[in-house]
Amino acid sequence: MPLALYMLGLAVFAQGTSEFMLSGLGPDIAADLDVSLSTAGTLTSAFAVGMVIGAPVMAVLGRRRPPRTALLAFLVTFLLVHVVGALTTSFAVLLATRVVGALANAGFLAVALVAAVGMVEPNAKGRATSVLLGGVTLACVAGVPGGALLGQFWGWRSAFWAVALVSVPAVLAILRSVPAGAPAGAPETAGSGARGELRSLRAPRLAVTLLLGALVNGATFCTFTYLSPVVTHVSGFSESWVPALLALFGVGSFIGVTVAGRFADARPVPFLLAGAAALLAGWVLFALGAGNPVAAVVLVLVQGALSFGVGSTLITQALYAATGAPTLSGGFATAALNVGAAIGPVGGGIALSAGLGHRSPLWVSSLLVALALTVGAVALLRSRGQGPSVSESRWSSPQVNSATQRRG
Template sequence: MPLPLYLLAMAVFAMGTSEFMLAGLLPDIASGLDVTVGTAGMLTSAFAIGMIVGAPLVAGLARNWPARTSLLGFVFVFSAAHAVGAGTTSFPVLFATRVVAALANAGFLAVALTTAATLVSPDKKGRALAVLLSGTTVATIVGVPGGSVLGTLLGWRATFWAVTALCLPAALGILKGIPARPEKEVAAGGPALRAELAQLRNPRLLLVMLLGALVNAATFGSFTFLAPVVTDTAGLDKLWISVVLVLFGAGSFVGVTLAGRLSDQRPGMVLAAGGPLLLIGWPALAVLADKPVALLTLVFVQGALSFALGSTLITRVLYEAAGAPTMAGSYATAALNVGAAGGPLIAGTTLSTAAGALGPLWASGLLVLVALLAGYPLRGVIVTGRRDEVLQ
């Protein structure tokens, strides 16, 4: 894989750290800005909504810019938003910076997904996507726990400053590693925006986007509410929460790496084998959550399966949207973030039911079941992985 892919993954790591780090910072933010924890939680919603809306909107605005110009601009805006957020004493201002950061993140990821596909041969999009998404998985392993520790030791503002600093080497890497293309070349090539948006009338593209959103909703629905499962159901100390999150992140790294080697040539094998296993895994985790060894093992496995399926489906989005070369990445980004925003909302409603802390795990299983049923019409295409049907 070319070096520029890893430089893009570095920026994705910084942005992924920012996206997930609030889970451990909300109480301190609430206290520091004199708002309730519930109000501070709106920062997470603001980021998710900004990602969903921002992916197609910002990608459409930047579609005629050179990739390097777009990527650098998004990184600098993202960095500046965190610098302002780190220094503000106003919750509305912090809220606004999260929206701006989300828009920049969405735009970056949309352009990066499209750019990554152009840096490799047409039959290696899945491997390129795996490298790019490894930045997110490493963020869950290193960035998020590290941000939590930094916030505990030096306060939540220090974590925001750390994200700001992480953007600088990422920007330098993009500047040095992503080739510049002349403006005229960019503007002259490719279909019109209307033609690219017309790709959204393709039922197969919409269905693959839906499947990706459902699997990602299941992933984030459970990931968001793992803490009470660890402390209440398994009876482990709070320190084990970080261990469980790191295990989930490690599993996701393994899953996205393995899937990246298979999702181009054998997507059907990943989906046909991983889908049923993922479906079984969430209820199994709910049933065995009171057994620490089983909990730790299944968290790793579910992280691997979730990201293996999710990254494979997102790769299919890029293939199905081949007629939208500058917007395909935004369609994939939107699908990911619809799931990331909707999953916790759905899972959260189960906490007040008889299932209690285990409710999100059952909800994730249900979401995967819906995905498998919805994907049944594509069984002859996705499951067999026939290149003449899938890639054209």
């Protein structure tokens, strides 16, 4: 893998840390800026909304710029808004920085996904995607607990400074190692332009893949968001164990994207079917066995690996499917992930508010994966029912897709 890919992964690590770190900083922010805890919680919602809206919009805006120029613009913006966030004494300004930071994050990830797969062979998109998403999983392992520790010792502002500082070497590395290249939306690659790409995004296979990605990611973040009450109220762990278990989930996530990057390119459909079935079984087992501390620890690791292994493979398949939208596919894949990251916690919160118990987020995760399996199975059966040629073109291996691209 090219060095530039790992530099993009470093930037994604900083951005992932920024996205997740507020889960441990909310009370300090509320106290420092004299707002309620629920008001401070809107910082997380603002970031999520910015990611969903920003991914396709920023991808469209960035498509007429060379990848390096677009990546630098998004990353420098992201860095600067964290400096402003670290300095401000106004909650309104901090909220605005979260929205702008999310837009920059979404734009960066959208362009980075397309740039990354353009740096490797046509049949290695899965490995390239796993390097980028490895930055997100490392944020779960080190970035989020690290941000919480910084907040405890030096205040919440230190976490914002840390994100900005980690972004600096990524900026320098992108300047040195990412090829300047042609604009992503140049006529020779964009075909009929942005409108043509948007039309191609309505292709059934791509729409199904994005829906599956949203459902699986919704299941992941439903439990991840409410893992603390699950392990403390059901498994019997003390609060001091929560950061370690969150980090363990991140370790599993890193394992998952690494394995997916190695194997999902060759046989994506069997990998997804087996992985999703195992993921569903794991959520059900977790819901049933959460009262056993040993089982809980094992399943936190396993479910982290399965969730991100299946999720990263779905992102890769979305990129393979979007042959007619080479510059906007990353934006819509990013948006789908963040739709899931928004609906999952909402579903878990509704279940908890309804008095269904602290295990209920695990059952919501199970339900979302079961729905994904059902949708995927129906789509696969329908495509196979239309004949071998259609099935192969819609649910084919990367080698078939790359051959189709070359013929086009």
